[in-house]
Amino acid sequence: MPLDPVTLAVIQAGLQQVCDEMDLSFSRAAFSPVIAEADDRSDGIYSASDGSLIAQGSRGLPVFVGVMQFSTRTIIERIAAGETEPPDEGDIYIVNDPYLGGTHLMDVRFAMPFYRGGRLVCWLSNTGHWPDTGGAVPGGFSASAISAEQEGLRLPPVKLFRKGVMNRDIWQIVCSNIRVSEQRIGDVKAQAGALMVGAERLAALMDRYGDATVEQAIAEMRALAARQMRAMIALVPDGRYEAQAFVDSDGVVDRPLTIALAVTKRGDGLEFDFAGSSPPCMGPMNSVRATTLSSVYLAMRHIFPDVPISAGAFDPLHVTGVAGTFLDASYPRPVSGCAAEVSQRIAEAVFAAMVQALPDRVTAAPAGTSGNFGLGGHDPATGADYVMYQISGGGYGGNADHDGLSNGCSTIGISKAPPVEIMEQKFPVLYRRYALHEGSGGAGRHRGGFGLDYEIELLRGEARASFVMDHGRFGPQGVEGGWDGALNRVEVIREGEVWVPPHLSKAQDIPLKPGDRVRVRTPGGGGYGPPSARDPAAVAEDVRLGRYSPLDAERLWGWQA
Structure with a gap:
C-alpha cells in the first residue's frame, strides 16, 4: 500500500x-x-x-x-x-x-x-x-x-x-x-x-x-x-536537436576539442548521443564516463530544477556515443580538467541543444569555467609551505525573461570563491583588484551576466602558479540571435612584462617572485535574443553604471547618447 x-x-x-x-x-x-x-x-x-x-x-x-x-x-x-x-x-x-x-x-x-x-x-x-x-x-x-x-x-x-x-x-x-x-x-x-x-x-x-x-x-x-522527469520531458517537442561545444585545447596539443551532441526525444525519454566528439586527447582535458553522465544530469537539473534529486530522475535520460571519445577516458589518460572544465562544456552542449526545443526554459551559455588557479610555495614569514587554490565565478547566460546573473558560481556547482580576506590571511598574497569584468556579457535582447576581474600579487617568497581554465578561445555561446560572452583572459606580470600563456588559459609551473602578479578576467555569459530587440533604456542604464562604454553600446546595440 x-x-x-x-x-x-x-x-x-x-x-x-x-x-x-x-x-x-x-x-x-x-x-x-x-x-x-x-x-x-x-x-x-x-x-x-x-x-x-x-x-x-x-x-x-x-x-x-x-x-x-x-x-x-x-x-x-x-x-x-x-x-x-x-x-x-x-x-x-x-x-x-x-x-x-x-x-x-x-x-x-x-x-x-x-x-x-x-x-x-x-x-x-x-x-x-x-x-x-x-x-x-x-x-x-x-x-x-x-x-x-x-x-x-x-x-x-x-x-x-x-x-x-x-x-x-x-x-x-x-x-x-x-x-x-x-x-x-x-x-x-x-x-x-x-x-x-x-x-x-x-x-x-x-x-x-x-x-x-x-x-x-x-x-x-x-x-x-x-515520473516527474518524464512529465517534464513531455514538454519537449518530438525531434532531434543538435549542438556543439568546444574545449580550447587539451593543454598539450594546441587545437580545440569538439563535443558533438544530438538530443532526441524518444517516447517518454531523452537520448543524448555524443558520437562524433573528439577522440581521447593527450593532455588533461579528458573526461571519465561517470563525470560525463553526471554532467548531462546536472544540465537537466538546471533546466528542470523542480524534479527531486534522486536516481529516478536520471532513469529517463540515456547517454550514448561516448565510447572512443575524450568523454570516456580510461587509465592512463590524464583527467585533471575533467570535472572542473570538460563537464561544463558538456552542460553547455546540452543547453545549446535543449534551447532549440524549450526556448522559454533554457538559458544561453554561462561562463562555464571554474577558473582553477593553483599557487604553491614557501612563506618565509611563517616558515611553512602552502598550496593555495582559487576558484572564480563568471557570468550566466541571458534567458527569455531577464539578463544573466553576474559573477555567479560555475555550472557544475554552487561553490563560491573564498573571501579575499581569508585568502590574504592564509597565504602570502595581496588582491590588487577584485571587480566585475565589465562589458563581458554577450549582447542580446537580454544580455549575459558579467564575469570576474581579479589580480593577485605575490608578497613574499617564491612560488609556482598553474592554471587549468577554459573559454579562452571560444566565448560562452549566445542563443536565439544573441552574441557570445567575452573570453577568459589570463595574464602573468613579471618584472613589468606581461606574459599570456600559449594555451590562453592553461599553463603550469610558472615561477613567481615577490611583486609578480597574476590577473584573471573570467567570461561573461552568452546573450539571449537579437541585440536589436533590447530595450534602449536597459542599454542606457548599463552605460550609466559603467558596465559598457558608450562606444561599445553603440557597436553592440546601436545605442546613441
Missing part, C-alpha cells in the same frame, strides 16, 4: 535534511578554505544494492549528484568481486581514482556503510576537494600532464577507518605523497565527522518512522522522481 502523501513528503524532507546537516558539518569543521569557505564538497545517501542516489544535500555540488552514485556502485561491485575488503560497522572507505566512478584526483570521496540491527541499509558518502594530492604541480591542476601519474596519488577504495579507528598505515601512505600533508588531517576529520553526523541523524529518522516505512518511502521517491 502506498504511503500517504504527507508522510512521504515529510520523510523526503527528512532525508534531505540529513544530507544538508552533513554538508554543513563538513564545511564548518574543514581546515582548507576551498571546503570551509568555498563549499567545494557534497554529501549524500546511496542505495546498499547498487549505489543509486537516494538523497543529496541541497548545498552540494551538482556535478557530484551522479558521480558519487557511480563511485559507491564501484565499491559495492569490488566488494562483491573480492577486490575490496567487505565492510563492518564504523568503516570508512577512501577513494579518488577517477576511473572508478570519479572526477579528478583532487575530489576525494569517503563512503561509510550504514547498518540497522546488523543489516546494511544504505551507504553515506561525501566528496571534498583537497587542495593537493601530489603530482607534478602544487594543487594538482597540471595543464601539461600526459599521464595519470603526473596528476597525483591515485587511491582505489581502501579502508581509511576500521570500526571507527583511522588506519595509520593508509594515512602514512597518503601523507607521504601529498604536499602540506600536516594540514590535511583537519579536512579528513571533518569529512569523516560529517558522515558520522549523517549516520546519527538518519538513525533518528528511522527510529521515528520505522525502518520499513523509510525504506518504502525511498522506493516511492525514486519512482516519483522518474
Whole structure:
C-alpha cells in the first residue's frame, strides 16, 4: 500500500535534511578554505544494492549528484568481486581514482556503510576537494600532464577507518605523497565527522518512522522522481536537436576539442548521443564516463530544477556515443580538467541543444569555467609551505525573461570563491583588484551576466602558479540571435612584462617572485535574443553604471547618447 502523501513528503524532507546537516558539518569543521569557505564538497545517501542516489544535500555540488552514485556502485561491485575488503560497522572507505566512478584526483570521496540491527541499509558518502594530492604541480591542476601519474596519488577504495579507528598505515601512505600533508588531517576529520553526523541523524529518522516505512518511502521517491522527469520531458517537442561545444585545447596539443551532441526525444525519454566528439586527447582535458553522465544530469537539473534529486530522475535520460571519445577516458589518460572544465562544456552542449526545443526554459551559455588557479610555495614569514587554490565565478547566460546573473558560481556547482580576506590571511598574497569584468556579457535582447576581474600579487617568497581554465578561445555561446560572452583572459606580470600563456588559459609551473602578479578576467555569459530587440533604456542604464562604454553600446546595440 502506498504511503500517504504527507508522510512521504515529510520523510523526503527528512532525508534531505540529513544530507544538508552533513554538508554543513563538513564545511564548518574543514581546515582548507576551498571546503570551509568555498563549499567545494557534497554529501549524500546511496542505495546498499547498487549505489543509486537516494538523497543529496541541497548545498552540494551538482556535478557530484551522479558521480558519487557511480563511485559507491564501484565499491559495492569490488566488494562483491573480492577486490575490496567487505565492510563492518564504523568503516570508512577512501577513494579518488577517477576511473572508478570519479572526477579528478583532487575530489576525494569517503563512503561509510550504514547498518540497522546488523543489516546494511544504505551507504553515506561525501566528496571534498583537497587542495593537493601530489603530482607534478602544487594543487594538482597540471595543464601539461600526459599521464595519470603526473596528476597525483591515485587511491582505489581502501579502508581509511576500521570500526571507527583511522588506519595509520593508509594515512602514512597518503601523507607521504601529498604536499602540506600536516594540514590535511583537519579536512579528513571533518569529512569523516560529517558522515558520522549523517549516520546519527538518519538513525533518528528511522527510529521515528520505522525502518520499513523509510525504506518504502525511498522506493516511492525514486519512482516519483522518474515520473516527474518524464512529465517534464513531455514538454519537449518530438525531434532531434543538435549542438556543439568546444574545449580550447587539451593543454598539450594546441587545437580545440569538439563535443558533438544530438538530443532526441524518444517516447517518454531523452537520448543524448555524443558520437562524433573528439577522440581521447593527450593532455588533461579528458573526461571519465561517470563525470560525463553526471554532467548531462546536472544540465537537466538546471533546466528542470523542480524534479527531486534522486536516481529516478536520471532513469529517463540515456547517454550514448561516448565510447572512443575524450568523454570516456580510461587509465592512463590524464583527467585533471575533467570535472572542473570538460563537464561544463558538456552542460553547455546540452543547453545549446535543449534551447532549440524549450526556448522559454533554457538559458544561453554561462561562463562555464571554474577558473582553477593553483599557487604553491614557501612563506618565509611563517616558515611553512602552502598550496593555495582559487576558484572564480563568471557570468550566466541571458534567458527569455531577464539578463544573466553576474559573477555567479560555475555550472557544475554552487561553490563560491573564498573571501579575499581569508585568502590574504592564509597565504602570502595581496588582491590588487577584485571587480566585475565589465562589458563581458554577450549582447542580446537580454544580455549575459558579467564575469570576474581579479589580480593577485605575490608578497613574499617564491612560488609556482598553474592554471587549468577554459573559454579562452571560444566565448560562452549566445542563443536565439544573441552574441557570445567575452573570453577568459589570463595574464602573468613579471618584472613589468606581461606574459599570456600559449594555451590562453592553461599553463603550469610558472615561477613567481615577490611583486609578480597574476590577473584573471573570467567570461561573461552568452546573450539571449537579437541585440536589436533590447530595450534602449536597459542599454542606457548599463552605460550609466559603467558596465559598457558608450562606444561599445553603440557597436553592440546601436545605442546613441
